[in-house]
Amino acid sequence: MASTIFDKIWQNHVIEGNEGEPQLLYVDLHLVHEVTSPQAFEGLRENNRKVRRPDKTFATVDHNVPTNPSPVDSIENIHDKISRLQVETLQNNCQEFGIKMAGIGAKDQGIVHVIGPQLGLSQPGKIIVCGDSHTSTHGGLGAIAFGIGTSEVEHVLATQTIWQMKPKNMGIKIQGKLAKGVSSKDIIMHLIAKYGANFGVGYALEFYGDTIEDLSQEARMTITNMAIEGGAKVGIIKPDEKTFEYVAGRKYAPEDMDAAIAYWSQLYTDSEEAFDKIITVDATQLEPYVSWGTNPAMAVSFSEKLPKITDSNIKQAYEYMGLEPGIKVENIPVEWIFIGSCTNGRLEDLKKAAEVIKGHKLAPNVTGWVVPGSRSVKTQAEKLGLDKIFIDAGCEWRDPGCSACLAMNPDKIPAGIHCASTTNRNFEGRQGANARTHLASPAMVAAAGINGHFVDIRKIS
Amino acid sequence: MDPITVHTGRTVALMNDNIDTDQIIPKQFLKNILKTGYANSLFFDWRYDDAGKPNKDFELNKPERQGASILITGSNFGCGSSREHAAWALKDWGFRVIIAGGYSDIFYMNCTKNGILPVVLPQNARDYLAKIASQEEITIDLPNQEVCCGKEKYHFDFDQTWKQKFINGDDDIDITMAYQQQIEEYEQKLPVFWQ
Numbered sequence: 001m002a003s004t005i006f007d008k009i010w011q012n013h014v015i016e017g018n019e020g021e022p023q024l025l026y027v028d029l030h031l032v033h034e035v036t037s038p039q040a041f042e043g044l045r046e047n048n049r050k051v052r053r054p055d056k057t058f059a060t061v062d063h064n065v066p067t068n069p070s071p072v073d074s075i076e077n078i079h080d081k082i083s084r085l086q087v088e089t090l091q092n093n094c095q096e097f098g099i100k101m102a103g104i105g106a107k108d109q110g111i112v113h114v115i116g117p118q119l120g121l122s123q124p125g126k127i128i129v130c131g132d133s134h135t136s137t138h139g140g141l142g143a144i145a146f147g148i149g150t151s152e153v154e155h156v157l158a159t160q161t162i163w164q165m166k167p168k169n170m171g172i173k174i175q176g177k178l179a180k181g182v183s184s185k186d187i188i189m190h191l192i193a194k195y196g197a198n199f200g201v202g203y204a205l206e207f208y209g210d211t212i213e214d215l216s217q218e219a220r221m222t223i224t225n226m227a228i229e230g231g232a233k234v235g236i237i238k239p240d241e242k243t244f245e246y247v248a249g250r251k252y253a254p255e256d257m258d259a260a261i262a263y264w265s266q267l268y269t270d271s272e273e274a275f276d277k278i279i280t281v282d283a284t285q286l287e288p289y290v291s292w293g294t295n296p297a298m299a300v301s302f303s304e305k306l307p308k309i310t311d312s313n314i315k316q317a318y319e320y321m322g323l324e325p326g327i328k329v330e331n332i333p334v335e336w337i338f339i340g341s342c343t344n345g346r347l348e349d350l351k352k353a354a355e356v357i358k359g360h361k362l363a364p365n366v367t368g369w370v371v372p373g374s375r376s377v378k379t380q381a382e383k384l385g386l387d388k389i390f391i392d393a394g395c396e397w398r399d400p401g402c403s404a405c406l407a408m409n410p411d412k413i414p415a416g417i418h419c420a421s422t423t424n425r426n427f428e429g430r431q432g433a434n435a436r437t438h439l440a441s442p443a444m445v446a447a448a449g450i451n452g453h454f455v456d457i458r459k460i461s
Numbered sequence: 462m463d464p465i466t467v468h469t470g471r472t473v474a475l476m477n478d479n480i481d482t483d484q485i486i487p488k489q490f491l492k493n494i495l496k497t498g499y500a501n502s503l504f505f506d507w508r509y510d511d512a513g514k515p516n517k518d519f520e521l522n523k524p525e526r527q528g529a530s531i532l533i534t535g536s537n538f539g540c541g542s543s544r545e546h547a548a549w550a551l552k553d554w555g556f557r558v559i560i561a562g563g564y565s566d567i568f569y570m571n572c573t574k575n576g577i578l579p580v581v582l583p584q585n586a587r588d589y590l591a592k593i594a595s596q597e598e599i600t601i602d603l604p605n606q607e608v609c610c611g612k613e614k615y616h617f618d619f620d621q622t623w624k625q626k627f628i629n630g631d632d633d634i635d636i637t638m639a640y641q642q643q644i645e646e647y648e649q650k651l652p653v654f655w656q
């Protein structure tokens with residue numbers, strides 16, 4: 001019987017149980033951050049349990065870390081006492097249980113989904129979990145990667161395994177060349193806008209087709225990152241030469257790369273018959289997307305008008321966003337831009353935004369924040385002089401972290417402000433109380449910053 | 462985990478679709494390092510106005526809905542962030558059962574770990590349940606997989622393994638510890654480059 005890449009990796013990890021019932025799976029990599037882990041470690045202590053495989057566990061701090069333009073290189077820089085306690089708690093837990101950690105100021109520190117791939121910890125064929133829904137990101141390297149809750153974090157710490165029900169397989173076939181300026185962010189935003197915020201519930205999504213093959217390794221991760229916004233815990237892309245090359249030479253890459261590549265090369269979907277469902281996308285027709293409402297499905301392509309009010313969800317979204325049906329996204333006044341997050345905070349994303357912004361200034365009423373996804377991304381970007389481009393345009397060049405993607409640190413978008421954002425969620429209050437988020441690609445966000453409203457990136461690139 | 466077999470209680474309805482965990486519990490309450498103390502933070506931005514006063518129109522604030530233990534809601538409930546704080550906050554407020562059109566996968570798992578029964582019913586059934594009076598009680602019978610409300614009865618599907626777990630109130634880690642030997646054997650078979 002034909003299998004998908006997802007079926008193959010899953011089957012390789014089953015310790016107990018049959019399909020159709022919860023199965024016990026082995027976890028190859030467990031990433032940990034400060035927000036969803038304290039109660040899990042406490043649970044271990046209460047029950048006198050150890051971490052089964054500290055060597056397969058890696059921790060960092062990202063959600064709570066302030067990203068002031070001046071370096072945030074020690075815990076002393078966290079002025080919010082409760083945030084600081086959470087970060088300290090993780091430090092102490094990692095020490096007590098023998099877990100490697102990239103703490104504040106460390107050169108490997110960054111957003112957990114940026115550093116996993118960057119350090120070579122995330123690899124094809126692994127099962128990767130983390131107490132964070134955007135763990136789906138790592139599926140861009142051909143792994144099964146998904147977010148879990150804190151009780152599950154505790155379970156993985158104690159047993160290095162997890163009980164899961166196998167989801168079904170959905171193939172998303174994407175073919176054709178993208179128009180210049182249209183990016184992988186637009187592919188995933190299109191899918192969610194067209195099929196809804198829950199089209200992927202109960203499925204693992206595999207993205208394939210020549211459009212996907214042409215994408216860089218980093219661009220692929222933007223797609224799998226937002227699989228969760230379509231309701232799918234897992235998004236996966238077949239690993240290929242680009243992937244192997246991406247992993248090779250990284251800090252925690254396998255020593256025996258030949259053996260690893262031989263193993264990884266067996267990870268592919270046998271035939272389309274293996275999918276329970278297939279969606280096709282003609283990439284040549286895709287336009288840039290911008291979200292107008294309060295969930296990622298409330299988004300339109302550049303040439304569309306904002307939809308009519310047909311239910312109370314849409315009505316509530318318009319009220320919150322201070323917008324009206326019938327206008328176009330170019331009519332939305334943009335007062336803030338945010339470039340960063342695990343969706344679009346990698347080096348390539350910063351390069352794309354910098355290309356657009358180079359030689360321009362932010363529009364007079366616009367504030368701009370650029371937050372690299374990790375310290376290493378920051379250093380690399382500075383080597384390329386990207387920091388200067390952003391600063392010259394009038395943006396703040398900040399330290400790595402989640403920052404205003406979720407605003408649980410001091411970085412918040414003020415109430416009522418329309419913020420063009422390279423992040424993944426436009427929920428009410430996500431970027432700050434009453435802040436109004438518009439999701440878009442790095443190039444679209446950069447262009448909105450210099451114009452004070454959204455513009456069609458295809459016309460300027 | 463507290464077991465659930467048959468639960469009888471009063472209801473409150475929030476019928477929006479796609480209620481995300483950022484709404485169920487906003488991020489400022491995720492800094493806590495405990496599992497309890499979240500009841501007042503539940504649906505914070507909807508429950509309180511900008512000045513911090515309770516919003517009288519919000520269902521959870523209505524005096525006649527206090528003490529409700531069953532939440533009736535829309536589809537794709539609990540989407541977005543994986544924060545288990547959402548389940549803890551619902552539990553802390555007193556909810557033991559949720560009746561939705563569907564759930565995000567991660568939130569569903571978090572319910573199974575915290576003794577909150579996630580029931581799925583179609584729109585017409587939920588529309589009916591959403592209208593029942595505040596003092597009226599309904600019963601969720603897990604062994605028979607039925608929601609009973611006066612003369613009305615609605616069947617719901619439920620995975621048999623999770624069902625046993627709810628009925629017994631089992632601890633997952635204890636269960637898994639019994640597989641120690643299989644886990645060790647599995648680890649020995651890992652490819653050398655992943656040992």
Ligand code: SF4
Pocket residue numbers: 062063111112113132134341342343401402405406423424
């Ligand atoms: S960058 Fe945003 S979405 Fe990504 S892990 Fe941080 S808070 Fe979550």
